Amino acid sequence: MEKQTLPNSTLILVFGILSIVTCCCYGILGLIFGIVALVLAKTAKQTYMAQPDIYEGYNNVKTGRILAIIGVILSGLYLLLNIVLVAIYGWDGMQEMVMESMEVYQNQ
Template sequence: MEKQTLPNSTLILVFGILSILSCCCHGILGLIFGIVALVLAKTARQTYLAEPALYDGYNNVKTGRVLAIIGIILSAIYLVINIVLIAIYGWDGMEEMSREWMRVYEN
């Protein structure tokens, strides 16, 4: 009997990668992709552990899960940093800092 690919195994891997890549988008997108990847990985893991002989692609699930955890941690750190900076400098101060950084990097 031929092994089936585990449902959503590739999607879990892609969402894990996207959670890391999008962690710098104020932390929100990385959290969303990471949490979705973890939920999908949990169901895929339960499916695989019920009958491991039937499914292939569990390595994608494990890798995607690890990447999602890393992405969630990075996104949470980035989100906390943004919240602290906004609390310290205010929204107007953050806009002024970003304008100053753009002026510095343009020259």
């Protein structure tokens, strides 16, 4: 009997990677990808544990889940940092800081 690929195993891995890559997009995209990957990983794990002899690809689920956890943590920290900076400096102050840093890099 040929083993079936676990549903969404590749998608979980891709979303786990994307959660880390997009964690610097104000933390929001990384959180979305990470949470979706964690939910999909939970259902895939339940499916696999019910009948482990039928499915393959559980390594992708485990790796994607670990990457999603890392991505959620990084995104959450980055989002928290942005909230604190906006609370301290305000939105206008943040824009001024970005413009000043852009000018510094353009003059180099």
